[in-house]
Amino acid sequence: MTNEIQTALITGGNGNLGRLVGAQLLQRGVKVVKFDIPGTEPAQLHDNETVVIGDMRDQAALQDLLKQHKPDAIYHLASLLSGSSAADHRAAWDINATGSFNLLQLAAENNVNRFFFASTNASYGGEVADPLPETFEQWPENIYGATKVAVERLGVFYKQTHGLDFRILRFPLVISPFAPTTAVTAFPSHAFGAAIRGESFTFPASAECGMSTIFLDDVISSIVDYTHAPKSNLSQHAYNLHAYHLTTQMVIDEILKRYPDFNYDFKINNTVQTLIDNWPNVLIDQSARDDWGWQPKYDFAQSAEKMFDMIS
Ligand SMILES: NC(=O)c1ccc[n+]([C@@H]2O[C@H](COP(=O)([O-])OP(=O)(O)OC[C@H]3O[C@@H](n4cnc5c(N)ncnc54)[C@H](O)[C@@H]3O)[C@@H](O)[C@H]2O)c1
Structure with a gap:
């Protein structure tokens, strides 16, 4: 067939x-x-x-x-x-x-x-x-x-x-310039948008918390x-599918490389923090790699680069 x-x-x-x-x-x-x-x-x-x-x-x-x-x-x-x-x-x-x-x-x-x-x-x-x-x-x-x-x-x-x-x-979590603003766990994507618009950003989850992510x-x-x-x-x-493990701190570091004046703070939202704390940092995706050749093309630095290009 x-x-x-x-x-x-x-x-x-x-x-x-x-x-x-x-x-x-x-x-x-x-x-x-x-x-x-x-x-x-x-x-x-x-x-x-x-x-x-x-x-x-x-x-x-x-x-x-x-x-x-x-x-x-x-x-x-x-x-x-x-x-x-x-x-x-x-x-x-x-x-x-x-x-x-x-x-x-x-x-x-x-x-x-x-x-x-x-x-x-x-x-x-x-x-x-x-x-x-x-x-x-x-x-x-x-x-x-x-x-x-x-x-x-x-x-x-x-x-x-x-x-x-x-x-x-x-x-897993998707990094996307189109992430809906109502999607509270999509804050890494929203932070890029804020930085590009010159706005400050309040992170709803701690610097060290992270999750499995894909671009x-x-x-x-x-x-x-x-x-x-x-x-x-x-x-x-x-x-x-799994591409990389992403923490809030990694998002901040990547934005600061491009926007050193990026202004941010933290106001922990317990629902978001708990959701992310409970999500796995890494999903084993060996079968996808073995069976049909899944291989992510974007690590986090490349995802960030593309986010900056797509949003600005
Ligand atoms: N983006 C992510 O982070 C992510 C992660 C995991 C899974 N998914 C899944 O991928 C799929 C697409 O997600 P997306 O990010 O494009 O979301 P999206 O909200 O942009 O797309 C969903 C679409 O479904 C349509 N829809 C909603 N209710 C409908 C209804 N009653 N009848 C017909 N259409 C209806 C919406 O108008 C929208 O265009 C969803 O099933 C979602 O659960 C997305």
Whole structure:
């Protein structure tokens, strides 16, 4: 069977990762259909790209989407993120879990071949081993993580019962110029923005605390590479990714190299501090390296360089 994808449906296609995954797929000659909520429409469309506006909670809309566009691959990125999920548990379950169930069921009924799902290291619980072994049990302590584990298990069920080529990546913290301001744990990304704008920045977590981290460009290329890897190479349902261990102090040091007058202080937010203290510093990602050649291109200094270029 060929690894090439003809038509890809990207749910959450107008989001931060969806836009960039879409752009890479278009470059590979893939026809891209993006599904996202009202208010997210892009200003311009590529010739080979379609945007459909709808909601993951609307089963009939999902059905029409698959019937009309007949994707052979789905990149399922639509989700409430951790903060919005914590603020509305019902919406988180309806969108992230039930919406995903409906999409998986429809994918199985409509001959979709490949189904990619974006999961997270928030799917692990508070007390985790560090470095985190690939086989570590997932017992998340927040609703966002619980919905992600539910979909991981559902997808594997559809893989085993319907032959769906279901593939999962679990990402650590992402350094990105597009990190939403509401994402409190994304403060390393926000600090770069503040420094470039000449603003002072208050760090919500201590200088020495840190976590496993990855740069945005490595997230995007990992998704595209992984979803094009031959099925026969993949020994795992899900792969953890890790690029580097990042501490608050490393962020400060890198910013000060470029902006020596960067003004900062600390006001510890216990929720953020506890979350990060509980996240692993290192995730073992050997299977991804062995099976489909995962290799981060960005260390932290290179990520910082690219952040400065992209934001300024
Ligand atoms: N960026 C990260 O740090 C990170 C880390 C781990 C996992 N992920 C996962 O990657 C995926 C993409 O994340 P992102 O950073 O691009 O976030 P994002 O918020 O930019 O993208 C999510 C998209 O989903 C859409 N969406 C939300 N509710 C919807 C609904 N009811 N119906 C249809 N679309 C809906 C949003 O409008 C948005 O465009 C998510 O599943 C997220 O959980 C992201």
